[in-house]
Amino acid sequence: MKKKTVFIEGPISPSFISDSIAKHQSKHSIGGHNIFLGQVRADEIEGKTVAAIDFTAYEDMALEQIAEIREKAFKTFDLTCMHIYHSLGKIKAGELCFFVFVSAKHSKDIYAATEYLVNIVKKKVPIFGKEIFEDDTHQWKTNIK
Amino acid sequence: MITIKYFGMLAEHTKCTEEQMDFKALKLSELVQDLKVKYQLNPASFHVALNHKLVQDSEDVTLQFQDEIALLPPFAGG
Numbered sequence: 001m002k003k004k005t006v007f008i009e010g011p012i013s014p015s016f017i018s019d020s021i022a023k024h025q026s027k028h029s030i031g032g033h034n035i036f037l038g039q040v041r042a043d044e045i046e047g048k049t050v051a052a053i054d055f056t057a058y059e060d061m062a063l064e065q066i067a068e069i070r071e072k073a074f075k076t077f078d079l080t081c082m083h084i085y086h087s088l089g090k091i092k093a094g095e096l097c098f099f100v101f102v103s104a105k106h107s108k109d110i111y112a113a114t115e116y117l118v119n120i121v122k123k124k125v126p127i128f129g130k131e132i133f134e135d136d137t138h139q140w141k142t143n144i145k
Numbered sequence: 146m147i148t149i150k151y152f153g154m155l156a157e158h159t160k161c162t163e164e165q166m167d168f169k170a171l172k173l174s175e176l177v178q179d180l181k182v183k184y185q186l187n188p189a190s191f192h193v194a195l196n197h198k199l200v201q202d203s204e205d206v207t208l209q210f211q212d213e214i215a216l217l218p219p220f221a222g223g
Contacts, residue, residue: 038223053221055221055222056152056153057152057222058152060197061194061197061215064197086222122220122222122223124220126217126220127221128152128221129153129221129222140153140219140221142219142221143220143223
């Protein structure tokens, strides 16, 4: 199974996102794109504020999972292309850590596919997050089921 | 050899990201039980993956030479 680039060290920059959009302008079968961007939130937990999340992953397993997710998404939805990127390392509140980019002929498919992809990555891909508070203490993030 | 990998809060708790053990034809459940005792792990706090696939029932699996086992805490991507 082909493994694509998924993990990016550090935050996902707005210019990376605009470059990704530009790269798709030569694909003339595309009629619409949809983008989901995950941003690190400064949650307040028991009086302490999250300053950053330090992401790690079981990369070999994560890439295999994402390859399977891609395959299923292409079977389920009529997509032209899709990309999933996730940050590793310390991402500060307000920075972007997750970028899902779906392109298709028609808008109907891209909304459903984006929602599917965002939810399944959260659920199935072994990515771990250490929430670092402003006082340098931390707790481990758990996705709400 | 068998490789055991630890991630997230489990790597923090065990103070170890990876270790290797001599191969024994154990059931996966026996190995996990040994690790629970060795590191005083809470069984509700992790899932087990074998060669990059989540294992539902580790009673059914006998370890093979060069298997890679991973103990995975709750996922937090997105």
